[in-house]
Amino acid sequence: MVKPSIVWFRDDLRLADNPALRAALDRDEPVIGLYVLDDESDGVRPLGGAARWWLHGSLASLGERLRERGSVLVLRRGRAAEIVPALVDEVGAGAVFWNRRYGGAERDIDTAVKSRLRDDGITAESFGGSLLHEPWTVRTGGDTPYAVFTPFWRAVQKLPAPRAPLPEPREVPGPGRHPRSDDLDDWRLLPTRPDWAGGLRDTWEPGEPAARARLREFLRDDLGDYDRSRDEPSGEATSRLSPRLRWGEVSPFQVWHEAVEHRGSGAHAESASRFLSELGWREFSWHTLFHFPELATKNWRGEFDTFPWPRLRPSHLRAWQQGRTGVALVDAGMRELWHTGYMHNRVRMVTASFLSKNLLIDWRRGEQWFWDTLVDADGASNPFNWQWIAGSGADAAPYFRVFNPQRQLERFDPHLEYVRRWAPEHAGDEPPEPIVDLADTRRQALDAYDSVKRAA
């Protein structure tokens, strides 16, 4: 009797280097792809607007690619812990495969699904597809998780090299009869009234083919200059692979091995090592989340719980969100974010520092805004980096490091190319005035921090 295998896609919207898909194909039974939009399970953070936009495009692409190869992507909405076993019953599946997720609530769901399926005699297996090293495999000499990046990265480099990527299957045999699927459009992931996604459409093409093309293009054209130019927001010298990695349209294994191949050519050695260490920050973010699942809501350093955040001034928060703070680099960055769903890393640091230190607004408000507006927003890198900037996080920049947005501008956008593109009024004769005094607010932030230190 035919017993199809289900591949439960999540943050791995690709056919190449997909260990769950490979395991299903190895069973020599028809394969059914499944994606569950789970906005009901406790603790699963609802996707932000920009992320929903991306998800729509990426699912459309994956569905089409599965169809071209003979199979199908079934879309269902609701609690994954109920939907996955229900589909198993409906199609008489013999096995379910997936690639692991690392957030606390997601792990709880996956564990529950696995044990329920196994109790019913169904094969249920999970694989590592989204991180180069499973978070529990990187431990200090004292057998604890790492809290500082440099020794973490040193330890990772001593581990066996990440496995080679798996090839893309040419055929994915589908079931004789297709199970019922929701219509992607009915999920309303795309904004209407107002349709604010024009800038996203102009900037990105979600889906695995575009992701792989960008990886090849970056390695060929941009990697050589990465080390020198990565901090300049106007140059577009970085890979822009973050949404691709977020949604798993490429795997870190593919990126890793292809970059290592380029490093081999000699000329790019420094740049390639630097680029690989950025993937290391991604790994470290997930390592931190795995061991501290409340990363998006709680200070990683408990002593920050006493931080005297002043009463919120909504007009300041709004000015920051809208890129109307009167500070050139901050305004340019916030508008790039709103328009494209992306912001250059250097500018993310400056805008985050400005919110949490000059405006003294709790980092969680900024994290939430980024969560809603970034196409690459992920459950680990976003809160990890926010806490890193705010000073409350793992391996955080010392609190007294307050980025000076003016100095950052002079260093990284000296000809105002980036500012002119996104906030041209700052490059004119009468640039706007900052809404707060940078020196005064820096001092206030340092005083507030001193009170945390005294309380600790």
Ligand code: FAD
């Ligand atoms: P590249 O320079 O080409 O780097 C290659 C890859 O390494 C990136 O695609 C990304 O996957 C990873 N990476 C690079 N820097 C970091 C970092 N600091 N932390 C974790 N991974 C990193 N990145 C996200 O992917 N999602 C987020 O939600 C996110 N939120 C952030 C919030 C703040 C306040 C800050 C300061 C940084 C945040 N970052 C986040 C990290 C970083 O800004 C982006 O990964 C980077 O700008 C993406 O551009 P790129 O792909 O061209 O990077």
